[in-house]
Amino acid sequence: MVTCKETRAAIIALHKNGFTGKDIVATKIAPKSTIYRIIKNFKERGSILVKKASGRPRKSSKRQDRLLKRIQLRDRSATSAELAQEWQQAGVSASARTVRRRLLEDGLVSRRAAKKPLLSKKNIRDRLIFCKKYGEWTAEDWGKVIFSDEASFRLFGASGKRLVRRRKDAVTDEN
Incomplete structure (x- = not known):
């Protein structure tokens, strides 16, 4: 259990004033095990400060x-x-x-970055030309056209899916 500095100070002050561990537990300022641990650490080290936890130091500041x-x-x-x-x-x-x-x-x-259509000025111009050229075609004209599905296959290289980093709550559509 993590206790604040004020709580630890209050427990030690009560202990110094002659209160027993049992009396301090009755005040319900912290759990029983925490109170006894704080008193034990104070007797051993003479301080209420918490020792810095062990562990590998950070690589970066x-x-x-x-x-x-x-x-x-x-x-x-x-x-x-x-x-x-x-x-x-x-x-x-x-x-x-x-x-x-x-x-x-x-x-x-x-x-994953959101997909956006790539519409450069050239794409827009080419689409407009296509629409003007074939805009008056009838269903019969389009019936003579064969459409086929396309699929891409990758042997090597990236999938083309890009990742971007952002805050968890940020909603953007970057590409």
Whole structure:
């Protein structure tokens, strides 16, 4: 159970004023096991401060994490490996997995980009020309045309599906 500094201070103050563990438990300011643990730790260390948890130190500082976020926001479709390379040029040696963790900590998730029709000025012009050329065709004219389904097959390379990173609650249709 995590207790705030004030609660720990109150438990130790009561203990110093002669209250027993049982008396402090009766006040219901914290669970019984928490109260006894706080008193035990105070007797051993002489302090109410909580020891820093053990674990592997972070590869990056908060400042470097903000830099990664800025790098990512410049190109939202950059892969984690590409971001890791850019971040390494800025002085942080971290894996693509670490990059993904840091971005997730900041609330940035990877999502498939929404598809948008590619309509350049040339596409628009060509469509207009087609419509003018065949606009007056009858059903009989179109009956002479054979339409076929198309399917694409990939042996190598990317599927063409792009991912973008954005906040979980953001709704955009980037491509």
